Amino acid sequence: MATNVEALDHDHHYHPPGLQHQFDDMKQQEESVSIGMWMFLVQEIMFFGGLFTAYLVYRSRFPMAFAAGSNHLDAFWGGLNTIVLIVSSLTMALTVYYAQKGNRNLQMLFIVLTMLFGMTFLGVKVIEYTDKYNHGLVPVAGLNRKAKAPAATESGPTSTGGETHAAASSSEHGAEEHVYVNPRGEFQWTDTSLAKLAEDHHYLTEAERNGYYSNGVVDANKFRDKVRIYFWIYFAMTGLHALHMIIGLGLMAWLLFKAWRGTFSAEYYMPVEMSGLYWHFVDIVWIFLFPLLYLLGRHFMH
């Protein structure tokens, strides 16, 4: 088939559908596009890799604070989303299959199903983000409206907002211990039981002792800051992942349009296959995110 196309191409009359001018034949184009996509995925791995590094560094430094954060996440929603994404990978694979078969209707059906699963995932993500918002767990300054602490926090950047709830649990909080005040954010976290648990069972690390304790007692402010790093990494990772899902849905919409116009056939289906690679990659990222963010450290409280 390749030689056939090549021979015809020399006449400059026959032009296979979708063949771009710089290529000699479809095989060369498919190979190029495929290597290109894999290279793109390699750079995506490095892109997420930076965040995974940050996660590993802080998780190994403050395991109890991260466990506390993990325990707040709802493994039910996370698990459901994992299943949703795995099923969407199946429908994506079937889309590619039917594109190769040239079956327009089944191809469109599975694109629609893939999109539905993708949107379900994002819907669940919205539910989860709303929960964080309601509990004052958004680490970005001033975004926790519902959980805003009363009084003292409104008076601008010089106020000591954010310490209000911590004042109760720490007898001598103050500027000298906690020089850095977070002037705008009102991230809320009071439960320091995991730090005490670790101390009781003698597996508190040196970094944690420095990180959670002031004068030998657990400092709720300091513990909260570490949990806040956890939630920040949580939002950064899942947010970036959700952004990739949204881009994926855009790709699916484009594929749906192309499939509806009958673009893809046994001869020309590379866009479907490449979008499929992208979709599977985004799924796999989630397969790593789910245990790291939801499951590690759950045994401490469950």
Place this chain on the structure above:
Amino acid sequence: MQNVDAINVEKYGRPEMNYLSNGHTVKSWLLTKDHKRIAIMYLISVSVFFLIGGTYASVIRLELLTPASDLLNTGTYNKVFTQHGIMMVFFFLIPAIPAVLGNFLLPIMIGAKDLALPRVNLLSLYIYWLGGAFALWGLMQGGVDTGWTFYTPYSTTFSNTYVMAVGLGIFINGFSSILTGLNFIVTTHTMRAPGMTWFRLPLFVWAMYATSLVMILGTPVIAITVLLLALERLAHVGIFDPTIGGDPILFQHMFWFYSHPAVYIMILPGMGVVSELISNFSRKKIFGYEFIAFSSIAIAVFGFLVWGHHLFVSGQSVYAGMVFSFLTMVVAVPSAIKVFNWTATLYKGQISYDTPMLYGLGFIGLFLIGGLTGLFLGSMGLVVHLTDTYFVIAHFHYVMVGGQVVAYLGGIHYWWPKMTGKMYSEFWGKISAMLVFVGFNLTFFPQFILGYLGMPRRYASYPEEFQVLNIFSTAGASVLAIGLVMPVIYLTKSLISGKDAGANPWMLPGLEWRTSSPPPTENFLIKPVVTWEAYDFSEENGLDIEDHLTRREVAPTI
């Protein structure tokens, strides 16, 4: 013979249309998918950024003419050297050779009609413009004062300048080099002409391939690092802030994980150009082709394992430091292999001292000094004395300017006849090449001494005993500036009144010389079939060098 025919392109007559005459509207340029036109647009863009960065450099040298900080106040000085670094590193040095010369030549050198992904190529140009626009906007709003390294927690917590805008510019710009690298890798794998095996590739292509690997694997990490920095600045969650449990050293690790390999993005392409220059202007097959090819790959791979030598005095563990120091010495080996091979190539070659070759020879000397002083800085004991002094400044300018910029200029001169179809004035070319060499050494060699004597970098004022050497340095910078402005004039003039270059002005065997100048839009009228090895100067390959050399001596230069 097929080869002889191929090398005498004129026999077939010129194509009716070349890539420059194929459409004259603005739209035909802005929406082009032709790698050659995109390269020309990159050439103009990086030149603009080079001009901006160079202007900042002049201001720095003027300020340092006197010990007191009299021209600028210290805050402004911080911004000036920061912007000099950002403009030069991210918007000139990194894209210069890959996006201009690589874009133009890689497809032609392997006998392809275009890069494999022309639309992605155009996209990378637009991303570059967008990133550049953000950086320029931040600069016009008042600039940044963090140093080009953006070290935390200063950049996240204390600096009141436009860190976000410029950071966003660098973030966006990173995707431009990722896409360029991706395109080069794909093109080298799939678009080679029949007969163009991996070991017949010009060494420039090998260097581009190695550079692309670094671009793909490294750049995403700086992207995510800058993103983390921006989010930290926005939300102050403490990921890099030590007062609430964060770790500023983590930033340095992540920053240098990219930025040290990026140093190799800033030298590998130059090495590729110089391999071309040395072999072609010695008219001799390059010595140890495979060694040069694989040393490029080795540099790219080892380059990822040495970032820790930027953290010797940042509180990194001593044992980690020892490993990083050792690996730094290891990465010197492939670099040295290249220098030895270039020198061996020169031995008994028919060397002609044309402008590109002057740049090529200058590169070897300057890179040698830059590379060897790198070993000083890679050893854990000496670095305690030398860190953050002008010794470091001199070292990396020898590699980046003495290496990459000199190679870039050599490459521009070498391929200018191919890109434009016109010859520039060889006389002025040689003068400018020598001015650059002399001016460069005069600027930066005194800085080694200054650094060794203890003059710290990034200060607007200094003790009076350092003034003499600083005057030398500023004087050298003036010579360098003249040497750099001259090519702009005579190269532009060559476009108007230059002689026609012909397809193969240097009489060389490479594929790029076997098509007309400027090349047609699809590069070759007849699809090339490669039957010769790289750098094959034998007579069977159709090159009558004796005849060519005689003609050159008779023909007047200028």
